[in-house]
Amino acid sequence: MTSAERSGFSRRGLLIGAAGAGGVAVGATASGLFNAVNADEPAPPPTDVVPFFGAQQAGVATPVQDRLVFASFDVVSDRREDLVAMLKEWTSAAAKLTAGDPVGEVAGHPMAPPEDTGEALGLPAANLTLTVGFGPSLFDQRFGLEAKKPAVLHEIPALPADELDLGRSHGDLCVQACADDAQVAFHAIRNLLRIGRGTVVMRWCQLGFGRSSTTTRSQSTPRNLMGFKDGTNNILSESPADMDAFVWVGDETDQQWMRGGTYVVSRRIRILVESWDRDRLEDQEAVIGRQKVGGGPLTGVRERDVVDLAAKNKQGELVVDTNAHIRLAAPASNDGQKILRRGFNFTDGMDPRTGQLDAGLFFICFQKDPAKQFVAIQRRLGATDLLNEYIKHVASAVFACPPGLREGQWWGQDLFS
Ligand SMILES: C=CC1=C(C)c2cc3[nH]c(cc4nc(cc5[nH]c(cc1n2)c(C)c5CCC(=O)O)C(CCC(=O)O)=C4C)c(C)c3C=C
Numbered sequence: 001m002t003s004a005e006r007s008g009f010s011r012r013g014l015l016i017g018a019a020g021a022g023g024v025a026v027g028a029t030a031s032g033l034f035n036a037v038n039a040d041e042p043a044p045p046p047t048d049v050v051p052f053f054g055a056q057q058a059g060v061a062t063p064v065q066d067r068l069v070f071a072s073f074d075v076v077s078d079r080r081e082d083l084v085a086m087l088k089e090w091t092s093a094a095a096k097l098t099a100g101d102p103v104g105e106v107a108g109h110p111m112a113p114p115e116d117t118g119e120a121l122g123l124p125a126a127n128l129t130l131t132v133g134f135g136p137s138l139f140d141q142r143f144g145l146e147a148k149k150p151a152v153l154h155e156i157p158a159l160p161a162d163e164l165d166l167g168r169s170h171g172d173l174c175v176q177a178c179a180d181d182a183q184v185a186f187h188a189i190r191n192l193l194r195i196g197r198g199t200v201v202m203r204w205c206q207l208g209f210g211r212s213s214t215t216t217r218s219q220s221t222p223r224n225l226m227g228f229k230d231g232t233n234n235i236l237s238e239s240p241a242d243m244d245a246f247v248w249v250g251d252e253t254d255q256q257w258m259r260g261g262t263y264v265v266s267r268r269i270r271i272l273v274e275s276w277d278r279d280r281l282e283d284q285e286a287v288i289g290r291q292k293v294g295g296g297p298l299t300g301v302r303e304r305d306v307v308d309l310a311a312k313n314k315q316g317e318l319v320v321d322t323n324a325h326i327r328l329a330a331p332a333s334n335d336g337q338k339i340l341r342r343g344f345n346f347t348d349g350m351d352p353r354t355g356q357l358d359a360g361l362f363f364i365c366f367q368k369d370p371a372k373q374f375v376a377i378q379r380r381l382g383a384t385d386l387l388n389e390y391i392k393h394v395a396s397a398v399f400a401c402p403p404g405l406r407e408g409q410w411w412g413q414d415l416f417s
């Protein structure tokens with residue numbers, strides 16, 4: 001087989017090839033095994049590919065995958081042409097990666113580095129989504145984008161109880177990679193970084209190992225590292241009215257290139273698990289305002305029972321504490337505002353200074369106006385949330401995520417035109 005022929009194969013095709021050559025490839029999926037057994041039959045269409053092209057970027061309303069690699073980049077070239085060229089290359093690579101294909105030849109020329117780093121060969125597409133965003137700092141004088149900066153795009157202001165590490169915050173660009181396979185998500189970010197060498201450097205990168213929310217009714221509610229169901233009262237993609245009212249940017253924008261896009265806020269929130277694990281169950285439930293095992297509100301039974309924030313017990317006290325997390329975060333306490341939460345549990349091992357677990361929630365939310373939505377809610381939470389005794393916000397970022405692309409378009413095309 002020539003290298004040109006080989007480069008035309010998808011990762012799934014390579015899997016079939018390996019099996020046909022006398023064995024089943026390591027990491028073969030159920031569908032891969034089916035293909036291997038029926039090597040003469042045309043492969044069935046993959047069921048684990050999220051379309052890259054569409055009116056909106058994937059990775060927002062998409063059912064939340066199991067794994068996250070969220071990377072922030074700073075542009076180190078001061079030439080607008082370099083940035084544009086990189087964004088074009090990134091787009092073409094992202095379309096291939098999300099289809100389950102390598103970005104180029106792995107075994108091309110023996111005297112040249114492989115175009116694709118190779119660690120995802122034989123792995124499925126795993127519902128990989130790649131979502132791009134542009135940070136407020138990209139709109140300074142360097143690239144002539146000052147007039148294209150959306151009025152609602154500003155760095156998140158200092159908020160109560162913040163303990164931010166600037167090295168893990170902000171950035172000119174971001175790419176959120178979500179997939180049902182950690183290596184697929186890592187491979188995608190690694191290859192984008194490789195393509196961008198000389199134009200961007202990575203500023204920070206966060207891995208997440210388990211989803212901590214749901215964006216569709218088809219998914220069960222997962223648990224965060226406090227052991228509570230998280231995402232029960234989230235915006236669901238099946239509610240177009242909520243998506244349009246709170247998530248997708250509409251006619252109200254001053255920047256047409258953002259129409260149909262959204263703004264992402266990320267917060268690395270450390271959970272002080274050692275303290276939390278010593279707290280008694282009754283108090284844990286009072287802090288959140290929900291039952292730990294079933295997830296129902298303290299005023300109800302089942303997970304989806306509507307919370308009654310006015311309910312009182314026999315002693316005449318509010319059942320859901322005045323400073324319980326769900327009371328302060330609820331739309332009723334925030335001028336009716338909502339956000340789409342799409343965060344992930346993380347751990348980066350142990351903090352060597354304290355011997356405590358460095359673990360928590362990499363909180364991600366999407367909205368049409370970060371100041372009116374995330375910032376307003378977090379101002380209230382940061383001031384008096386009972387949860388504050390057990391968490392620390394240690395990093396923060398915000399990015400403008402443009403709408404989706406038609407085939408042939410590239411990330412940032414309308415921003416740079
Ligand atoms: C500023 C926004 C929010 C931050 C930051 C945040 C951090 C955070 N949350 C949990 C755990 C839970 N949160 C729950 C509900 C909930 N949280 C927010 C917002 C933020 N959370 C909202 C808007 C809501 C929904 C409120 C409502 O309308 O009822 C819940 C309950 C289940 C659910 O509805 O998802 C849990 C549990 C942690 C551990 C955390 C930081 C580490």
Ligand SMILES: [Fe+2]
Binds near residue numbers: 325329
């Ligand atoms: Fe919350």
